[in-house]
Amino acid sequence: MADIATKxxxxxxxxxxxxxxxxxxxxxxDNCSLEIAAGEVCMIVGPSGCGKTTLLNxxxxxxxxxxxxxxxxxxxxCGPAKPxxxxxxxxxxxxxxxxxxxxxTLIDNVAYGPIVQGVMGKSEARDxxxxxxxxxxxxxxxxxxxxxxxxxxxxxxxxxxxxxxNPKVLLLDEPYRAMDSLTKSIMHEALLExxxxxxxxxxxxxxxxxxxxxxxxxxxxxxxxxAKTKKIVEVNIPRPRDYKTLSSExxxxxxxxxxxxxxxxxxxxxxxxxRELA
Amino acid sequence: MAEQKSQPKLQQAPTGLAxxxxxxxxxxxxxxxxxxxxxxxxxxxxxxxxxxxWKLPRFNKLPGPVEVITEWLSRDPDWGISLYTPEYxxxxxxxxxxxxIAFTIATGLGVPLGLFMxxxxxxxxxxxxxxxxLRPIPxxxxxxxxxxxxxxxxxxxxxLATLASLFVTILNTLLGVDSIDESYFRAANCLGSKPRHVFxxxxxxxxLPFVFTGLQISIGVAWFSLVAAEMVSGQFGLGYMIVxxxxxxxxxxxxxxxxxxxxxxxxSSVLVRMVGNRMMQWRVRAMALEGR
Numbered sequence: 001m002a003d004i005a006t007k008x009x010x011x012x013x014x015x016x017x018x019x020x021x022x023x024x025x026x027x028x029x030d031n032c033s034l035e036i037a038a039g040e041v042c043m044i045v046g047p048s049g050c051g052k053t054t055l056l057n058x059x060x061x062x063x064x065x066x067x068x069x070x071x072x073x074x075x076x077x078c079g080p081a082k083p084x085x086x087x088x089x090x091x092x093x094x095x096x097x098x099x100x101x102x103x104x105t106l107i108d109n110v111a112y113g114p115i116v117q118g119v120m121g122k123s124e125a126r127d128x129x130x131x132x133x134x135x136x137x138x139x140x141x142x143x144x145x146x147x148x149x150x151x152x153x154x155x156x157x158x159x160x161x162x163x164x165x166n167p168k169v170l171l172l173d174e175p176y177r178a179m180d181s182l183t184k185s186i187m188h189e190a191l192l193e194x195x196x197x198x199x200x201x202x203x204x205x206x207x208x209x210x211x212x213x214x215x216x217x218x219x220x221x222x223x224x225x226x227a228k229t230k231k232i233v234e235v236n237i238p239r240p241r242d243y244k245t246l247s248s249e250x251x252x253x254x255x256x257x258x259x260x261x262x263x264x265x266x267x268x269x270x271x272x273x274x275r276e277l278a
Numbered sequence: 279m280a281e282q283k284s285q286p287k288l289q290q291a292p293t294g295l296a297x298x299x300x301x302x303x304x305x306x307x308x309x310x311x312x313x314x315x316x317x318x319x320x321x322x323x324x325x326x327x328x329x330x331x332w333k334l335p336r337f338n339k340l341p342g343p344v345e346v347i348t349e350w351l352s353r354d355p356d357w358g359i360s361l362y363t364p365e366y367x368x369x370x371x372x373x374x375x376x377x378x379i380a381f382t383i384a385t386g387l388g389v390p391l392g393l394f395m396x397x398x399x400x401x402x403x404x405x406x407x408x409x410x411x412l413r414p415i416p417x418x419x420x421x422x423x424x425x426x427x428x429x430x431x432x433x434x435x436x437x438l439a440t441l442a443s444l445f446v447t448i449l450n451t452l453l454g455v456d457s458i459d460e461s462y463f464r465a466a467n468c469l470g471s472k473p474r475h476v477f478x479x480x481x482x483x484x485x486l487p488f489v490f491t492g493l494q495i496s497i498g499v500a501w502f503s504l505v506a507a508e509m510v511s512g513q514f515g516l517g518y519m520i521v522x523x524x525x526x527x528x529x530x531x532x533x534x535x536x537x538x539x540x541x542x543x544x545x546s547s548v549l550v551r552m553v554g555n556r557m558m559q560w561r562v563r564a565m566a567l568e569g570r
Contacts, residue, residue, distance in 0.1 A: 062464055089470035099465035103483035103560045112479065117470040147564025165469065 007073055008168035008201030010036040010059065015068035016226075017054050028054040030226030031068070038073070038168075039199040043212035045262055046222030046230075047269035052205045055227065056171050059203065061087035072168060089113055092162035093171040097178075098154050100146040106133055106157045107142040113165040125164075132160050136190070152183045156190055163198060172204045176211065185243060188214055196240055209262060213237075213254045214246060221261040224269035231261040341530040346537070349530045357528040359519070369535070370542060372514040373504060376432075377546065380439035380500050388447025388496070389489060395448070396455020397481050406452075413445045417503040421510050435507040435515070442503035443496035450492020454485030487561060490554030497550055501543045516542070 017029040028051040036042045044052050057063040059070055059077065061084060069079030077085035092113075093099075100109045110129035114120040120128065133142045136156050146154050155175055162170055176184050192215065195202060206212050212219045219233040235254060237245055245251055292300045305311055322343050328334050330342030341349075349355050353362045360366060395402040395409075417438055424434035458480065466480045508517025516539045523531035555562050 060464070060468055087464075087467040089468065091468065093464065093468050095461045095465065097459075097461065099459070099461040101462060101465070101479065101483070102564070103486070103558070104479075112466075113469040116466075116472065116475040116479070145560040145563055147560060148567055161469070 392451020
């Protein structure tokens with residue numbers, strides 16, 4: 001997995017997305033540009049409904065874009081001639097509400113990617129899956145179904161299911177949203193541990209500013225809809241980080257700085273929402 | 279260390295017969311079996327009082343529970359049919375055989391059709407309007423057509439039962455595919471699936487809960503329409519037995535036929551549910567953890 005650190009640079013160039021439900025144009029993303037380096041942990045924060053997920057969906061190939069282009073390691077994912085990027089195992093998504101297949105055991109969930117891609121035989125993939133789950137501390141529950149384990153375990157398993165494919169980019173859409181702060185902190189350390197090992201590029205959407213600064217190399221604050229980059233906060237806290245980082249002065253100052261930018265947008269989003277309702 | 283040793287060990291989870299026995303033992307500690315027994319006793323008691331006890335008008339013409347059970351268990355039944363006469367089993371076997379054939383055809387056609395309709399929008403656009411036009415036609419309205427189309431007595435009866443359960447199965451399977459969360463399709467796609475993988479690993483297992491709900495309804499509908507068909511055209515079967523005893527004023531046999539039908543129908547439903555639970559262990563286990 002060592003070679004991954006040199007892969008996974010994302011270029012988002014002048015991307016615009018206009019939705020057209022019921023004949024009314026809604027601009028979700030407006031001329032947004034962002035360069036994410038290979039092996040970077042890029043955290044995206046912004047008001048609800050600002051278009052963060054739209055951007056993730058465009059990278060993953062779930063939605064098309066209206067203008068602009070997105071490149072992965074210099075290769076075009078989507079652009080004017082090809083608005084929808086192809087979905088592929090080089091960009092694996094970890095979903096907001098979790099998307100482990102409930103009808104497959106954890107081992108079968110993790111082994112799924114390599115089997116369907118034809119890179120491994122069934123038993124080889126299962127062995128590898130069992131090994132990776134054990135590394136993530138999930139060795140005992142490999143034969144259980146997702147419905148039988150806690151949400152924290154399920155989320156870790158989902159990240160293992162993504163990583164077995166050696167993706168260039170991990171796309172995470174508020175994966176720890178519904179978790180209590182204790183579980184969250186354990187999940188953060190587990191993710192950082194994975195990152196330190198694989199150096200996979202991470203595109204991480206969140207509402208939680210502390211989470212954003214604790215995990216990220218950069219925190220990108222988006223404007224209220226249509227989304228543009230409002231501010232980029234560089235997080236120069238050295239890695240490896242642990243829970244003690246959370247109480248450092250440096251950390252606190254970065255949270256303050258980000259909070260100011262986000263708060264401004266949150267007020268705008270709130271006022272816009274009020275106007276729409278009025 | 280000594281303290282650790284004294285801690286109780288986690289027991290091995292029971293399986294197979296031991297599991298059934300364990301579940302049965304646990305259920306005896308809940309009110310469920312007693313309430314079930316009470317419900318049945320209440321029904322029989324009311325039936326007895328209305329018909330044989332108080333002999334209320336309108337009810338006094340019906341055979342009461344004592345009369346029915348005596349006849350049912352009689353080695354020498356007054357009206358010709360009881361647990362000890364081979365004719366009784368002939369009727370049951372004929373009906374069960376018809377249901378088995380009809381249900382197998384309806385499931386074999388209905389599940390794949392429903393899956394494809396749910397999976398392929400193009401196929402749904404072709405087939406859905408037709409399904410929705412044919413589905414509301416009551417099964418009894420198909421009887422003359424079935425008799426015209428098929429020769430003999432057996433095929434029309436099976437055809438009618440098949441048709442009724444086919445519609446239920448298709449519609450429920452289709453709804454089952456619709457019910458699958460979009461994120462599973464997305465997850466499968468971004469893990470590198472080809473369309474056939476999505477079909478076998480997401481569409482099929484994801485729709486199973488609805489499919490089996492549909493199959494339970496469908497087997498009920500199959501019994502319903504089978505009996506209707508046997509009443510109209512048939513020489514054997516529980517439906518025929520009921521209508522024949524009515525014609526011959528052997529009302530006791532008629533009630534025996536009805537109760538038998540209820541019992542056999544219930545068993546067939548339980549069998550479908552058991553197969554469903556066997557195929558959806560993931561769901562059974564998750565629901566067990568929620569105490570359901």
